[in-house]
Amino acid sequence: xxxxxTESYEKLSRxxxxxxxxxxxxxxxxxxxxxxxxxxxxxxxxxxRKYKNGETDFSRVKTVNLDEYVGLAPDHPQSYRYFxxxxxxDSINIDKANTRVPDGLAxxxxxxxxxxxxxxxxLGGIDVQLLGIGVDGHxxxxxxxxxxxxxxxxxxxxxxxxxxxxxxxxxxRDVPRTAITMxxxxxxxAKKIVLIASxxxxxxxxxxxxxxxxxxxxPASVLQLHPDVxxxxxxxx
Ligand code: GLP
Numbered sequence: 001x002x003x004x005x006t007e008s009y010e011k012l013s014r015x016x017x018x019x020x021x022x023x024x025x026x027x028x029x030x031x032x033x034x035x036x037x038x039x040x041x042x043x044x045x046x047x048x049r050k051y052k053n054g055e056t057d058f059s060r061v062k063t064v065n066l067d068e069y070v071g072l073a074p075d076h077p078q079s080y081r082y083f084x085x086x087x088x089x090d091s092i093n094i095d096k097a098n099t100r101v102p103d104g105l106a107x108x109x110x111x112x113x114x115x116x117x118x119x120x121x122x123l124g125g126i127d128v129q130l131l132g133i134g135v136d137g138h139x140x141x142x143x144x145x146x147x148x149x150x151x152x153x154x155x156x157x158x159x160x161x162x163x164x165x166x167x168x169x170x171x172x173r174d175v176p177r178t179a180i181t182m183x184x185x186x187x188x189x190a191k192k193i194v195l196i197a198s199x200x201x202x203x204x205x206x207x208x209x210x211x212x213x214x215x216x217x218x219p220a221s222v223l224q225l226h227p228d229v230x231x232x233x234x235x236x237x
Contacts, residue, residue: 013042018046021047028059032129033187064126065182069179131220133220134161145219148183188226194230194232195230195231196231200235208221
């Protein structure tokens with residue numbers, strides 16, 4: 001595992017974007033696993049800049065997102081589909097048909113989850129997976145628990161996650177209680193993983209994930225088992 005400490009969020013974002021753009025250059029039809037939240041906003045801004053100055057061509061790239069709130073429609077301003085469109089897809093030359101975000105409105109969630117895993121497998125897996133980390137150590141919405149869950153599944157959100165994410169909603173009451181998340185198998189099968197985190201409030205959980213026991217109580221600790229993980233951290237947000 002490579003751990004990089006940077007002095008600013010901007011630098012963190014540039015480094016993450018460089019890794020992703022490098023993968024696209026090497027393999028123009030690569031599969032990117034993408035994340036939402038505050039952490040990747042700067043990375044996406046950089047990728048948009050790279051597209052606009054002709055450095056990066058996304059025309060053949062495919063993307064799969066980690067997660068989506070159950071019950072939010074794609075045009076809901078807090079849905080992760082809406083986030084991805086506004087923060088990245090609408091500003092680069094990606095074919096939207098090649099972008100997948102779990103369907104928060106799926107009528108049969110179990111069938112949807114199976115189909116999502118089958119889709120990722122049909123692409124040959126993920127080349128580069130971008131991750132943030134929750135204050136409770138979650139990746140995607142794989143919340144702390146008694147076991148790691150392999151497949152895409154519906155997760156009950158932790159109180160700490162609901163609290164942390166309530167900053168995006170009008171009130172805590174409006175935060176969905178469940179979400180569809182990619183499981184650990186698709187994440188760990190990614191050829192390369194880039195985890196970005198910024199701010200003092202992520203420091204302790206990150207240290208625990210990187211240096212503590214590998215345990216489902218700290219879901220990100222599973223990354224210790226992966227052969228190609230780059231962690232980029234800045235205490236500035
Ligand atoms: C959300 C997302 C995660 C994300 C995490 C951290 O709950 N499901 O994928 O990594 O929270 O978010 P942020 O970057 O806003 O701190």
